[in-house]
Amino acid sequence: MSTVYDIARSVKIDSFKMATITESQANAALAAIANALQANKDAIVKANTEDLKNGESMGLQAPVMKRLLFDEAKLAGVIDGIHDLISLDTPVGAVSLRRELDKDLLLEKVSCPIGVIGVIFESRPDALVQIATLCLKSGNCAILKGGSEAIHSNRVLFETIRDAGIQSGLPEGFITLLETRSEISEMLKCYESIDLIIPRGSNEFVRYIMDNSEIPVMGHSDGICHVYVDETADIAKAVPIIRDSKTQYVAACNAVETVLVHKDIAQRLVPSLMESLSAHQVEVRGDATIRSYAGDIPCACEDDYKTEYLDYIVSVKVVDNIGEAIDHINKYGSHHTDSIVTEDADKAADFMQQVDSSSVYHNCSTRFADGFRYGFGAEVGISTGKLHARGPVGLDGLVTYKYRLFGSGTAPHIVDDYATGKKQFNFRDLT
Amino acid sequence: MSTVYDIARSVKIDSFKMATITESQANAALAAIANALQANKDAIVKANTEDLKNGESMGLQAPVMKRLLFDEAKLAGVIDGIHDLISLDTPVGAVSLRRELDKDLLLEKVSCPIGVIGVIFESRPDALVQIATLCLKSGNCAILKGGSEAIHSNRVLFETIRDAGIQSGLPEGFITLLETRSEISEMLKCYESIDLIIPRGSNEFVRYIMDNSEIPVMGHSDGICHVYVDETADIAKAVPIIRDSKTQYVAACNAVETVLVHKDIAQRLVPSLMESLSAHQVEVRGDATIRSYAGDIPCACEDDYKTEYLDYIVSVKVVDNIGEAIDHINKYGSHHTDSIVTEDADKAADFMQQVDSSSVYHNCSTRFADGFRYGFGAEVGISTGKLHARGPVGLDGLVTYKYRLFGSGTAPHIVDDYATGKKQFNFRDLT
Numbered sequence: 001m002s003t004v005y006d007i008a009r010s011v012k013i014d015s016f017k018m019a020t021i022t023e024s025q026a027n028a029a030l031a032a033i034a035n036a037l038q039a040n041k042d043a044i045v046k047a048n049t050e051d052l053k054n055g056e057s058m059g060l061q062a063p064v065m066k067r068l069l070f071d072e073a074k075l076a077g078v079i080d081g082i083h084d085l086i087s088l089d090t091p092v093g094a095v096s097l098r099r100e101l102d103k104d105l106l107l108e109k110v111s112c113p114i115g116v117i118g119v120i121f122e123s124r125p126d127a128l129v130q131i132a133t134l135c136l137k138s139g140n141c142a143i144l145k146g147g148s149e150a151i152h153s154n155r156v157l158f159e160t161i162r163d164a165g166i167q168s169g170l171p172e173g174f175i176t177l178l179e180t181r182s183e184i185s186e187m188l189k190c191y192e193s194i195d196l197i198i199p200r201g202s203n204e205f206v207r208y209i210m211d212n213s214e215i216p217v218m219g220h221s222d223g224i225c226h227v228y229v230d231e232t233a234d235i236a237k238a239v240p241i242i243r244d245s246k247t248q249y250v251a252a253c254n255a256v257e258t259v260l261v262h263k264d265i266a267q268r269l270v271p272s273l274m275e276s277l278s279a280h281q282v283e284v285r286g287d288a289t290i291r292s293y294a295g296d297i298p299c300a301c302e303d304d305y306k307t308e309y310l311d312y313i314v315s316v317k318v319v320d321n322i323g324e325a326i327d328h329i330n331k332y333g334s335h336h337t338d339s340i341v342t343e344d345a346d347k348a349a350d351f352m353q354q355v356d357s358s359s360v361y362h363n364c365s366t367r368f369a370d371g372f373r374y375g376f377g378a379e380v381g382i383s384t385g386k387l388h389a390r391g392p393v394g395l396d397g398l399v400t401y402k403y404r405l406f407g408s409g410t411a412p413h414i415v416d417d418y419a420t421g422k423k424q425f426n427f428r429d430l431t
Numbered sequence: 432m433s434t435v436y437d438i439a440r441s442v443k444i445d446s447f448k449m450a451t452i453t454e455s456q457a458n459a460a461l462a463a464i465a466n467a468l469q470a471n472k473d474a475i476v477k478a479n480t481e482d483l484k485n486g487e488s489m490g491l492q493a494p495v496m497k498r499l500l501f502d503e504a505k506l507a508g509v510i511d512g513i514h515d516l517i518s519l520d521t522p523v524g525a526v527s528l529r530r531e532l533d534k535d536l537l538l539e540k541v542s543c544p545i546g547v548i549g550v551i552f553e554s555r556p557d558a559l560v561q562i563a564t565l566c567l568k569s570g571n572c573a574i575l576k577g578g579s580e581a582i583h584s585n586r587v588l589f590e591t592i593r594d595a596g597i598q599s600g601l602p603e604g605f606i607t608l609l610e611t612r613s614e615i616s617e618m619l620k621c622y623e624s625i626d627l628i629i630p631r632g633s634n635e636f637v638r639y640i641m642d643n644s645e646i647p648v649m650g651h652s653d654g655i656c657h658v659y660v661d662e663t664a665d666i667a668k669a670v671p672i673i674r675d676s677k678t679q680y681v682a683a684c685n686a687v688e689t690v691l692v693h694k695d696i697a698q699r700l701v702p703s704l705m706e707s708l709s710a711h712q713v714e715v716r717g718d719a720t721i722r723s724y725a726g727d728i729p730c731a732c733e734d735d736y737k738t739e740y741l742d743y744i745v746s747v748k749v750v751d752n753i754g755e756a757i758d759h760i761n762k763y764g765s766h767h768t769d770s771i772v773t774e775d776a777d778k779a780a781d782f783m784q785q786v787d788s789s790s791v792y793h794n795c796s797t798r799f800a801d802g803f804r805y806g807f808g809a810e811v812g813i814s815t816g817k818l819h820a821r822g823p824v825g826l827d828g829l830v831t832y833k834y835r836l837f838g839s840g841t842a843p844h845i846v847d848d849y850a851t852g853k854k855q856f857n858f859r860d861l862t
Contacts, residue, residue: 016761016785099806105795107805114817115787195817216647216818237843244845330447352835354447356546363838364536367846374538374834375530375858386545386626386831387647387819400817403805404783407794412668414675415798427806 014173104409113139223253230342445604544570654684661773
């Protein structure tokens with residue numbers, strides 16, 4: 001049996017072929033994959049039923065079982081997603097700089113695939129399809145490692161996608177599925193062949209990957225998001241925005257965990273905020289001032305401000321001014337998504353400039369931070385890092401660029417001519 | 432005395448202020464710095480003389496002494512560089528996406544500074560000025576660690592820049608100088624405060640930084656560059672391009688180390704190539720075929736293809752076709768800069784698409800890979816990584832982006848309205 005190292009090496013070689021596929025080849029392969037998934041519907045649902053049955057007998061918890069479910073409706077959803085992806089422009093081959101350095105010497109900066117992307121995910125079979133097709137559209141080879149609880153679903157989805165892709169002319173290594181857990185640690189060492197690791201799963205899981213990879217990792221572990229209610233906020237906006245940010249999907253990374261409230265609006269805001277959150281079974285933890293307005297609620301302490309509850313709990317803290325709110329967010333936040341509620345556009349601008357997060361909002365729920373909602377079609381994940389892609393990551397985050405320099409003169413283009421003053425650079429950007 | 436950890440924390444806080452400076456504030460600070468450097472000319476040259484004297488008595492080698500020299504001419508050069516930088520557009524605040532997600536809900540993707548950049552460099556005092564001013568122009572705070580051999584030069588340059596910058600209204604932490612070697616390892620642990628490390632120096636030095644940093648590192652260690660001479664090459668171009676790539680500055684990372692030659696042109700190319708390289712004291716190492724044409728030259732073996740000579744040595748190897756050349760480069764190269772010499776534009780296109788390097792050239796010397804020659808003004812270095820900035824890195828590589836979402840409706844913008852179907856996304860890209 002091949003080692004992960006050998007597999008990755010061979011995928012690397014295929015990635016150079018994959019980098020040459022045209023947009024129409026990629027779209028044709030995607031269409032073939034959509035058709036094959038539809039045609040294999042029964043086998044896919046049957047495999048998933050087996051995973052669900054095993055999951056039940058293993059006593060998997062309800063949220064995991066929910067993510068594991070891949071029925072006809074979910075299949076239809078991912079097939080729709082593939083058609084959306086076909087309609088998006090390719091991110092590859094875009095020339096973002098075309099500069100004449102001198103006569104007959106043309107520099108171009110052109111987008112190109114990253115190469116080999118390793119994706120490690122838990123439970124959700126739909127993630128396999130989304131990620132595989134995003135990598136394909138962006139000209140990358142994907143090495144996938146799914147959770148063992150979804151092994152049957154993943155295997156049939158993988159085989160369907162692989163066969164349809166290869167029949168469409170893609171190189172064999174365009175997609176690979178690893179199935180055993182021990183392969184993860186081997187994969188994280190293949191820095192010569194794998195260019196990027198994208199982990200999707202729990203905080204602990206992502207943190208483990210980040211701490212143990214010799215390959216660059218794109219993603220996020222914590223999602224500690226904030227809503228700051230400024231003194232000039234419209235309370236009729238603030239309350240629903242906080243409620244939505246907390247309760248619309250409580251286990252999401254973009255759910256709010258701490259609400260910061262300007263001292264001059266706290267007394268007016270707290271009663272209606274408490275009413276709305278209580279009606280949604282949210283436990284509110286407050287600092288001393290909040291508790292003086294809210295009555296008998298638990299105390300919010302320093303630890304709360306560092307906690308991603310992923311639950312029906314929120315901490316609420318009073319601040320003296322917008323500067324204190326910004327400092328709190330930059331200190332305790334995870335650079336994910338933070339929102340200000342205010343009717344003062346200048347304050348919103350200050351907040352959005354100084355808060356060091358990948359998404360900064362004015363009068364919006366933090367729950368909008370998502371590739372689909374940003375119009376990216378699908379996303380491979382959300383990055384809280386600052387390098388390369390940041391925030392929800394769609395196709396654009398799966399490409400890098402290279403510089404091409406074309407010398408079209410009859411004489412050779414050499415640097416010595418410029419170093420000795422025989423020639424001079426004459427930069428001219430072309431449209 | 433403050434620890435590096437405390438210093439970095441305090442710089443981090445200043446970086447939020449630094450992110451708010453306008454283009455005209457940055458340019459005014461740069462102009463003040465240029466003036467102050469000019470005014471402090473005598474003190475700067477005197478400090479450098481002291482470093483040179485110490486270097487001599489420590490027995491530093493000639494290339495190090497050459498890099499250490501910072502006389503009036505070099506000072507004039509960096510001051511010119513600052514004026515060039517002032518004339519460049521700011522990389523901050525550029526809106527690359529403006530999309531209405533729905534009525535009154537506007538998403539913008541806007542470029543912003545990375546935050547705190549740690550730069551570790553050896554010997555060259557001009558690097559301190561270049562890096563400090565590039566970081567300033569891009570709204571970043573810089574923490575610099577220079578080589579001990581340049582301690583007097585670095586200190587007076589740093590103090591001059593710091594005082595002029597602060598007098599222009601920049602936050603105190605916009606620039607920091609660390610002076611002791613032990614501070615490097617402390618610096619590499621400050622992942623909460625430092626966003627990016629840029630190391631400049633020898634291969635071993637950069638590799639040490641990359642292996643020991645908990646912070647993302649941008650740069651390159653090896654520079655194994657290739658020139659491939661295709662069967663359709665014009666020999667009158669190939670020979671000078673190879674000579675320039677090898678000898679124009681032999682210790683540069685973008686100098687060629689291995690020349691690949693198509694089998695059908697080898698016999699015609701080798702005599703004039705040998706003549707040209709011998710005239711420049713280059714030792715040519717060849718494979719069996721090359722040696723059969725070149726006479727008594729040393730043998731090139733597998734190890735040669737993995738070696739960055741940084742010296743007047745080049746290995747030359749025959750390949751059967753362009754595919755073998757591409758495979759060789761992708762296997763042994765360092766993804767830096769590789770050039771094809773050919774009169775066949777289709778082959779050039781194939782080469783440039785399939786070679787997985789940050790710069791790919793057609794009929795040009797590899798020595799063109801440089802920020803100044805690409806028209807970036809200056810560069811902080813060259814990156815052979817694939818994420819974030821790649822190739823020569825100028826101002827654009829020192830920024831990231833954030834998403835701003837503005838809700839301007841009278842009703843609050845919440846996700847639940849979209850999840851329940853009360854509202855629907857209506858994506859529309861604005862110009």
